[in-house]
Each structure stands twice: as C-alpha cells, then as structure tokens.
Amino acid sequence: MAGETVLIIEDDPALLRGVKDNFESVGYIVHAAADGEKGLNDALRIRPDLILLDLMLPKVNGYEICRALRDNGQEMPIIMLTAKSQESDIVLGLNLGADDYVTKPFSIKELLARSHAFLRRRGTTKSAIRRFGDFELDLDSRKLRRKNVEIELTPKEFELLAFLTEQAGKALTRERILNAVWGHDVFVTSRSVDRCINTLRGKIERSAAYPVFIKTVREIGYRFEMP
Numbered sequence: 001m002a003g004e005t006v007l008i009i010e011d012d013p014a015l016l017r018g019v020k021d022n023f024e025s026v027g028y029i030v031h032a033a034a035d036g037e038k039g040l041n042d043a044l045r046i047r048p049d050l051i052l053l054d055l056m057l058p059k060v061n062g063y064e065i066c067r068a069l070r071d072n073g074q075e076m077p078i079i080m081l082t083a084k085s086q087e088s089d090i091v092l093g094l095n096l097g098a099d100d101y102v103t104k105p106f107s108i109k110e111l112l113a114r115s116h117a118f119l120r121r122r123g124t125t126k127s128a129i130r131r132f133g134d135f136e137l138d139l140d141s142r143k144l145r146r147k148n149v150e151i152e153l154t155p156k157e158f159e160l161l162a163f164l165t166e167q168a169g170k171a172l173t174r175e176r177i178l179n180a181v182w183g184h185d186v187f188v189t190s191r192s193v194d195r196c197i198n199t200l201r202g203k204i205e206r207s208a209a210y211p212v213f214i215k216t217v218r219e220i221g222y223r224f225e226m227p
Helices: 013-025 036-046 062-071 087-095 108-122 155-166 174-182 190-204
Strands: 005-009 029-033 050-054 078-082 100-103 129-132 135-138 143-146 149-151 214-217 221-224
Touching: 005 013, 005 036, 013 029, 013 108, 029 036, 036 062, 050 062, 050 108, 062 078, 062 087, 078 087, 078 108, 087 100, 087 174, 100 108, 129 155, 135 155, 143 190, 155 174, 155 190, 155 221, 174 190, 174 221, 190 214, 190 221
Parallel strands: 005 029, 005 050, 050 078, 078 100
Antiparallel strands: 129 135, 135 143, 143 149, 214 221
16 A cells, blocks of 8 residues: 555544554555644645544534535545544434544554555446455446356346445445435435345345345444455
8 A cells, every 4th residue: 555645634633643653654645634624625635545534623624524525526535533422423424425434542453454445445446347255246237246147136236236336345324325326216215225235135145144245334324345
C-alpha cells in the first residue's frame, strides 16, 4: 500500500498523532486535519484514497463532511472514528455515505487491517469478473458460476449480489441497500432486503445459519466478505 494517501480528520491531537505515525510507518502518505472545515477542504483538494473521519468535530461535523463528499461525487472509502456507540448515530453516518466505523478506543492494528482491505478491494471491484470463494460473478453476462456451473439468480438477486460485491467489506444499512438495488419504490420495505438476502444466502452459502460471505451486522444491516 506504499504511496496511497490517507486523510485523517480528528480533533484529538494525541489520537491524531498516534494514528498518523502508525499509518506513515507502514508506507502511507498521510494528511491530517484537526477540524471539519479544514478536513473537508483537504478532502476535496487532495482526493485521498481513504479518509479516517471523526464524527464530533469543530466547525463542520463528520456527518456533514460525509454528505458533502458524496454529493460532490467523491467515492473514496470513509471509515468513521466515533466515541458514540448508539445505533442511531452509526446508522446515520452509514446512510450519509460512510463505509464502516470503529468505536473508540480501538485497536490500531484493526484499523490498519480494515484500511488495507478497503484499499485492496477498491482496486479489484471495477473488474467485470468478481471472484469470491469458488464463485465467479460475471457482470457483463449477468451470470454467477461455481466451478463453471451456472447458478440461477433472479434479476433482483443478481443486482443485490453485484452491489454487495462492489461494496465488499463495508457495513451497509438496509436503507442503503434498498435505495441502491430497489430504488425508491414506495411498495418496497426493508423486509424485502432481508428476504432477498435470505434467498441469496441459500444459493451461495454452505450454511445459511453460518454465512461466510453475507454477514449480518448487528443492529445495522449486512456486510459482504470476500475471503
């Protein structure tokens, strides 16, 4: 990951320095901002490969930064660094465009591992062929194969799987999945997401009760893992 850029937006000077030093020690180019206004300006100017974003910031908070970046078309992964553990705070950040979260205090090794995984996946999900386990998802032919044997998917199952693999590693709320796959159809609810997830698990998981690929994120939604 040497040479990839990370922007840390955090107003705690000790935490900011610690995270910055650890990321620089493994080869990342690190930029830092201690308030939301500078952080947002730096994000739009530098366009980093990854943003580590505190939510409670002076001047401009992390929620507003997420919204502004996504409205501006910026698609870099955003990992929230938050002292808040309430479900509503995390869900709000994810729905505004953040990709994952860690709750303070956190392990720097875990944060480095998640960051590395996001940057690695970002370079592979644009391919027309996405591979996970024994499976191969062909976006051009809209076919899923396991060891060259085609697995029949409904159109909605295919769209859901394509979205999940594109967002691999990210904690996705039901609302975000619903908007991306179903659009804004007023006759569709979050239960439609759960039902489609269950049928898809039945086709790609060895055990739907112990899924390897489509993980449930408690009180949030789902996360797709590419082992």
